[in-house]
Amino acid sequence: MNQADGVSEKLLNAATEYLKNGRWFDWIHTQISLDFARRLCAEVGADPKVVLPAVILHDIGYYFYSDIENLEILTTMPNIPPFSEDIKEGHLVKGAELARKILNGVGYDYKVEEIVWIVRNHEGTDDRKRFLNINQAVVSDADSLFRVTDVGVRQAAEAYNLREEEIVKKMLELKDMWFITNEAKAIADEELRKLRAYWILEGFWR
Numbered sequence: 001m002n003q004a005d006g007v008s009e010k011l012l013n014a015a016t017e018y019l020k021n022g023r024w025f026d027w028i029h030t031q032i033s034l035d036f037a038r039r040l041c042a043e044v045g046a047d048p049k050v051v052l053p054a055v056i057l058h059d060i061g062y063y064f065y066s067d068i069e070n071l072e073i074l075t076t077m078p079n080i081p082p083f084s085e086d087i088k089e090g091h092l093v094k095g096a097e098l099a100r101k102i103l104n105g106v107g108y109d110y111k112v113e114e115i116v117w118i119v120r121n122h123e124g125t126d127d128r129k130r131f132l133n134i135n136q137a138v139v140s141d142a143d144s145l146f147r148v149t150d151v152g153v154r155q156a157a158e159a160y161n162l163r164e165e166e167i168v169k170k171m172l173e174l175k176d177m178w179f180i181t182n183e184a185k186a187i188a189d190e191e192l193r194k195l196r197a198y199w200i201l202e203g204f205w206r
């Protein structure tokens, strides 16, 4: 285990309670995004000591909305109704405050301001993202890559009551505006080719 992963484990323990009580899939989403983030850090030279904590903490703000019914369809796909800008914005603001508390709580003191800033700004709507640097870009890309995984597609299909093929079709139209780094775009294409629904759409599944 390297140093950054040691930090991740401690933070993940501290964030678990919030992640398991936000949207039902936030815990899974965070684990999967964390794997993408590790890979992207290595590929683009981002700082894992900033990126991994930011990924772990990026969606803890949904904890404050756990009482809201259908929280996942209000927050999963920008541009697809009934998406809620208010909840999206709220999870950024409240999540950033909570992130600072958690980082302080575990005694993490490396680039805390940057990590909190990234949690606060890890997404706009897809077409108006604001970016500071490569660390923020990697957090945003690792976050978005979840969508093109088996679990992400299944979650979206269930949330919107659509078939997985319909979700993947929508993704093929929208994905180019989801990613900032070319490395993430390449991983997204790789992940899509692992999906049965992708091959159904391509006409190669009988």
Ligand SMILES: [Fe+2]
Residues within 6 Å of the ligand: 058, 059, 091, 122, 123
């Ligand atoms: Fe988020």
Ligand SMILES: [Fe+2]
Residues within 6 Å of the ligand: 029, 058, 059, 143
């Ligand atoms: Fe996320």
